[in-house]
Amino acid sequence: MSPRIGLDLKTILQAAIEIADAEGLEAVTLATLAKKLTIRPPSLYNHIDGLAGLRKQLTIYGIEELKNCLSRAAVGRAGDDAIREMGEAYITFVRNNPGLYEATFLSLDADDIQSASSDVVQIVVRVLDHYGLNEVEAIHATRGFRSILHGFASIEQKGGFAMDLDLNESFQFLIDTYIAGLKKLNESK
Template identity: 40%
Template sequence: MVGRNGDRSIARRPLDRGKVVAAAAEIADAEGLDKMTLTRVAAGLGVRQPALYRHIDGYDDLLRSLSLQGREILAQRLTDAAVGLSGDDSVAAVGHAWRAMVRDHPGIYAATDRYPCAGDAELEAAVERVLAVLGQTLRGYDLSPEDRVHAARTMRSAFHGFSHLESGDGHPLPHDPEDTFEHLVQLLCAGIHRLSRTPAGASKGAR
């Protein structure tokens, strides 16, 4: 950035990888992931684009970092939401936390779809952390280990799909997205109860 009288004080501040990624994340969330270009990031940091290559390997490397960050934020949000809850209440809480994360960080979340994680050990581990948190929310149900995995994957698919459509205006009026989401949670819980030997009333707390 250039200050008054052409002062490039910001440009003289030393950069590091964390600052570059943070600048990219801010642009992606505020303006959309497609607006997050190396040129735009460099301008926001008050440097020339070649200066970024001292800290990142290029656009794909930056996109990968945002993808990893998105999954890490998501895993933490879901963990925090599930504390002290179990059963249907836990499923609902992590679902709402998932939606909130996408609303708060739309650009970072979009990066999780834009960069492939297959074959990338760190990204695959980040996906597994999200699934592990979802698996923990199912501890109030009497599920076999295999059914717990399938249920966690189903929850991930449902919450991701709903949030993806919601962030892209994929739920047009006149239907209320909040009402639709409540139905989604109810359908998920009903399906989980079908897999569980725990009676529905035993794991359904007050909402």
């Protein structure tokens, strides 16, 4: 069977992202994707290697998009400003792309996924150079930053912040506290 004209990997991924963002990642199946694209499910196999192949492509695409957001946020900035902007970019990415963000956490063992993830880590490590951390401390601080961002984003997505207090103020407080910790660590050297 020849591929449908106009159907390509980009179109398939965009449709899958729309489903994931609207209904959650679990709603993305070959059947729901084919229905959205008004094609028969076997037509998808001309472009992807089944559901596993689709999920791998979504993961790579999501990580690349997150990397691009963080990179744009960090460009031309350093230290506190870069961390604040990257934090904002991360939270905005999650708010705008909840299903795609969920795909970035699929545990797929592939070199291209590991490479894309490593690129994200390197962006943060470079920003943390401003604080005079050694290599090990920079990795710990990167893990801490990711944990703060993911934790906040995940709780927000699940509606877990029910108190009548501005979420953006809470987020800024959290980032400021993280920055204060980095500065304290640097001062203690």
